[in-house]
Amino acid sequence: MGRMTSRRRVLRVHDGAHTTRPDTLTVEEPLEIRVAGKALSITMRTPGDDFDLAAGFLVGEGVVRSAGDIHSIRYCAGATADGGNTYNILDVVPAPGVAPPDASVERNFYTTSSCGLCGKASLDAVRTTVTWPVADDPFGTDPATLSRLPDELRAAQRVFDRTGGLHAAGLFDADGKLLCLREDVGRHNAVDKVVGWATRDGKLPLSGTALMVSGRASFELVQKAVMAGIPLLAAVSAPSSLAVDLAAELGLTLVGFLRGSSMNVYTRPDRLGFQPS
Incomplete structure (x- = not known):
């Protein structure tokens, strides 16, 4: 399996003095996701929880909706100098009767770790393929509980402490209890890993939960939360205008x-005990 961190030598300069020492870095490697042997996407990610990442990605794109839709996930042979496996290619085999990905999902191109798969096609898709509408989810919590989530998220980031270079996504219940945390060089990958964990464990839909993410809240993250049935998404930074529009349209608290x-x-401030403006 791939490692989440790697060591490199660095020249450290401080107050005019300099020293050479090893530094711990976050690993970033490509992962090709295939469905029934056909390449679907390539994303840059931090190795670890790759099966969860693939499952969560497919939930977000409406390809699968439960663990029962997946027959198997396996690593494919990847060419290395010694003929070994790179662990950078995954093949997801759908269960019998599960339709292959729609043509609008087939985006066989390189995706950076800083942004997910977005655009008109995915915006139209999320409006028509939502399996568990979140607008009527009775989830509720209070601002004091919500305000604790960033610190809880940060405290659970083990790899970040060593590298300072990873995003995190954490799933919490209404009382602020951490249910699952995943780290990755990409925000959307971290969310996919959380959703994939829930998918493979038979926990979808994730009603009554809140998703906390480091960084900003993009349209892609709103899409992924809604597709998993999560009624509240919180971020330490700003949302985009499209993220707010989609959250408002689908009844997600952002x-x-x-x-x-x-x-x-x-x-949807009502989920935090406030009256809608």
Whole structure:
């Protein structure tokens, strides 16, 4: 299996003095996701929880909706100098009767770790393939509980402590209990790993939960949360305009700039005990 961290020598300069020492870095490697042997996407990710990443990605794109839709996930042989496996190619075999990915999902191109798969095709798809509508989810929590989530998320980031270079996504219940945390060089990958964990463990839909992410809240993250049945998405940074529009349309509570006791609630404030504006 691939490693999440790697060591490199670095020249450290501080107050005019310099030393050479080893530094721990976050590993970034490509992962090709195939469905029934056909390449679907290539994304840059941090190795680890790859099966969860693939399953969560396919849930977000509406290809699968439960663990029963997946027959198997396996690594494919990848060419290395010594003929070994790179563990950078995954093949997901759908269960019998599960339709192959729609043509609109087939995006056989390189995707950076900083952004997911987005655009008109995926926006139209999320409007028509949502399996578990979140608008009527009775989930509710209070601002004080929500304000604790960033610190809880940060405290659970083991690899970040060693590298300082990973995003995180954490799934919490209404009382602020951490249910699952995943780290990755990409925000959307971390979310896919959380959703994939829930998918493979038979926990979908994720009703009554909140998803906390480091960084900003993009359209892709709103899409992934809604497709997994998560009613609340919170981020430590800003949302995009499209993220707010999609959250409002689908009834997701979207919170940004969650830092300490401060936060911006962009949609569905009633889940936090506030009256809609």
